[in-house]
Amino acid sequence: MNNKYSIFETELTIRPDDIDMNNHVHNSKYLDYVLAARYDQMRKDYKVTMEDFLERGFTWVVSQVKINYKRALILTDKIIVRTQVEDFNRSQSIVNFEIVKKENGKVAAEGQFIYTMINIETGRPAKIPEDYIAKYTV
Amino acid sequence: MNNKYSIFETELTIRPDDIDMNNHVHNSKYLDYVLAARYDQMRKDYKVTMEDFLERGFTWVVSQVKINYKRALILTDKIIVRTQVEDFNRSQSIVNFEIVKKENGKVAAEGQFIYTMINIETGRPAKIPEDYIAKYTV
Amino acid sequence: MNNKYSIFETELTIRPDDIDMNNHVHNSKYLDYVLAARYDQMRKDYKVTMEDFLERGFTWVVSQVKINYKRALILTDKIIVRTQVEDFNRSQSIVNFEIVKKENGKVAAEGQFIYTMINIETGRPAKIPEDYIAKYTV
Amino acid sequence: MNNKYSIFETELTIRPDDIDMNNHVHNSKYLDYVLAARYDQMRKDYKVTMEDFLERGFTWVVSQVKINYKRALILTDKIIVRTQVEDFNRSQSIVNFEIVKKENGKVAAEGQFIYTMINIETGRPAKIPEDYIAKYTV
Numbered sequence: 001m002n003n004k005y006s007i008f009e010t011e012l013t014i015r016p017d018d019i020d021m022n023n024h025v026h027n028s029k030y031l032d033y034v035l036a037a038r039y040d041q042m043r044k045d046y047k048v049t050m051e052d053f054l055e056r057g058f059t060w061v062v063s064q065v066k067i068n069y070k071r072a073l074i075l076t077d078k079i080i081v082r083t084q085v086e087d088f089n090r091s092q093s094i095v096n097f098e099i100v101k102k103e104n105g106k107v108a109a110e111g112q113f114i115y116t117m118i119n120i121e122t123g124r125p126a127k128i129p130e131d132y133i134a135k136y137t138v
Numbered sequence: 139m140n141n142k143y144s145i146f147e148t149e150l151t152i153r154p155d156d157i158d159m160n161n162h163v164h165n166s167k168y169l170d171y172v173l174a175a176r177y178d179q180m181r182k183d184y185k186v187t188m189e190d191f192l193e194r195g196f197t198w199v200v201s202q203v204k205i206n207y208k209r210a211l212i213l214t215d216k217i218i219v220r221t222q223v224e225d226f227n228r229s230q231s232i233v234n235f236e237i238v239k240k241e242n243g244k245v246a247a248e249g250q251f252i253y254t255m256i257n258i259e260t261g262r263p264a265k266i267p268e269d270y271i272a273k274y275t276v
Numbered sequence: 277m278n279n280k281y282s283i284f285e286t287e288l289t290i291r292p293d294d295i296d297m298n299n300h301v302h303n304s305k306y307l308d309y310v311l312a313a314r315y316d317q318m319r320k321d322y323k324v325t326m327e328d329f330l331e332r333g334f335t336w337v338v339s340q341v342k343i344n345y346k347r348a349l350i351l352t353d354k355i356i357v358r359t360q361v362e363d364f365n366r367s368q369s370i371v372n373f374e375i376v377k378k379e380n381g382k383v384a385a386e387g388q389f390i391y392t393m394i395n396i397e398t399g400r401p402a403k404i405p406e407d408y409i410a411k412y413t414v
Numbered sequence: 415m416n417n418k419y420s421i422f423e424t425e426l427t428i429r430p431d432d433i434d435m436n437n438h439v440h441n442s443k444y445l446d447y448v449l450a451a452r453y454d455q456m457r458k459d460y461k462v463t464m465e466d467f468l469e470r471g472f473t474w475v476v477s478q479v480k481i482n483y484k485r486a487l488i489l490t491d492k493i494i495v496r497t498q499v500e501d502f503n504r505s506q507s508i509v510n511f512e513i514v515k516k517e518n519g520k521v522a523a524e525g526q527f528i529y530t531m532i533n534i535e536t537g538r539p540a541k542i543p544e545d546y547i548a549k550y551t552v
Contacts, residue, residue: 002418003312012289013288013289013312015308015311015312016159016308016311016312016315017158017164017166017308017311017312018153018160019158019159020157020158021154021157021159021161021213022475022532024475025158026155027449027476027479028155028442028443028445028446028449029442029474030293031441031442031445032293032442034291035291035292035441035442036289036291036292036293038376039292041521043151053164059436059485060435061438061441061486062441062483063482063483064481064482064483065479065480065481066478066480066482067442067478067479068477068478069475069476069477069478073477075315084263092171150314150343150427151426151427153446153449153450154446154449154450154453155446155450157370159379160287160335160337162337165307165311165338165341166304166305166307166308169303169304169307170304170429170430170431173304173429173430173431174301174427174429174430174431177430177489180529197298199300199345199348199519201345202342202343202345203303203341203342203343204340204341205340205341206339206341207338207339207340208314210337213453245293249413265293292434292435293434293440293442295434295435295437296431296433296434296435297430297433297434297437299435302431302443306433318437351435
């Protein structure tokens with residue numbers, strides 16, 4: 001996490017279908033938790049929802065994920081997902097995240113997503129409009 | 139299964155992410171296996187793919203599922219999913235299925251799906267065209 | 277739903293990874309929502325958790341599901357999952373459910389699960405102890 | 415990929431439930447594909463299965479994932495997942511992967527997993543036995 005931009009939080013509940021044969025949250029579900037948090041924070045914190053992007057002809061795809069798993073999560077854990085903009089470049093948004101256990105604040109996983117904004121019509125990366133960047137660099 | 143219409147088969151491989159905390163295939167994944175088999179059989183057996191429906195402005199939604207779980211499936215099981223048309227009515231297709239273990243032919247689950255054909259533009263159920271019924275009642 | 281036993285409720289949030297190519301909640305996820313609600317209600321309403329069963333050497337498996345899909349769910353829907361005991365027999369528990377949209381109370385899906393209690397050591401169905409039935413028939 | 419150790423391949427079929435609201439394979443499913451390939455290759459190529467580890471009291475957890483998404487995958491794509499040992503250290507195994515489209519060999523995603531071997535009894539990282547390393551550094 002940096003000290004340039006706001007850190008936002010979303011509390012999530014683990015579902016039984018997230019648990020795998022090791023009795024822990026399955027590794028790929030962590031990515032789904034970050035996605036769920038991001039959608040939630042777009043709506044409640046950034047005030048620009050995914051629907052707003054779609055209406056202007058844009059969508060977002062994931063270009064890169066780095067994730068470090070620190071502690072296993074179990075079904076009864078409550079979790080908080082924090083995300084924060086690290087930086088923007090032409091068509092990409094770099095977002096830091098951490099997933100912490102609500103009970104003790106310990107980090108279960110942390111990492112970074114790079115998202116690319118796509119022009120739906122052309123299917124090509126698009127320059128992120130300045131008004132969006134303004135709303136996301138709070 | 140009835141003796142009116144053909145029974146078609148698709149062999150599927152169980153993935154580690156299908157396994158749940160009980161070390162068995164998770165109960166809801168059985169529905170995904172039937173869906174995967176249906177897509178495969180539309181292409182290879184009925185010769186009318188989901189894309190064909192979409193191009194003519196139709197899609198299919200699930201209206202009802204009944205499933206009886208008979209035997210647990212584990213990661214190393216190979217499975218065969220058999221499906222068969224039971225009947226058509228105006229906008230619905232009733233499809234029987236069974237999931238069997240390849241090794242011994244024992245039934246892991248069996249049941250029935252009712253699918254409804256939807257006119258994409260109106261979002262309402264649509265009368266299934268006769269030429270589709272002809273291709274599906276083989 | 278019957279008028280013999282209590283109806284309990286759990287509110288759930290739809291995640292983006294629950295949405296399928298039709299832009300609706302994927303059909304098999306409804307089963308996962310019922311499972312999540314059941315775990316939650318075992319803890320908060322029945323006061324006998326899954327862990328309690330496991331500690332006494334029992335687990336539960338799904339033996340049958342019937343589900344009628346009434347209305348599509350989309351990402352921004354808030355949902356409430358209601359479940360209710362329909363009946364018990366020797367080793368089985370029959371549970372009614374409905375998934376409703378929080379906004380307008382309309383039913384998105386309703387149906388029934390049959391669960392079988394298993395003796396973990398033998399892997400065979402076990403007679404449900406009377407003290408459990410007492411706690412579940414409230 | 416390096417030129418020290420063997421590259422092994424597993425062909426996988428995309429399932430309809432892997433597709434998300436963008437009509438592409440959902441980003442977290444790529445991790446599940448690599449896991450499925452790894453299990454398959456442990457059995458068919460390395461000749462040391464996950465069950466062998468479990469029987470000796472060990473399991474593997476994911477400690478880090480880096481993945482670059484290069485091209486979207488759609489339902490009708492056939493994919494090949496290649497994995498290769500990059501290196502071992504005390505309790506960790508570093509594995510490179512790439513997911514390619516079977517039709518044209520183009521890379522859909524590539525990256526690296528770090529797995530940590532755990533002593534099931536203690537829950538702590540364990541030194542990987544030399545006989546395992548020998549079988550995995552082919």
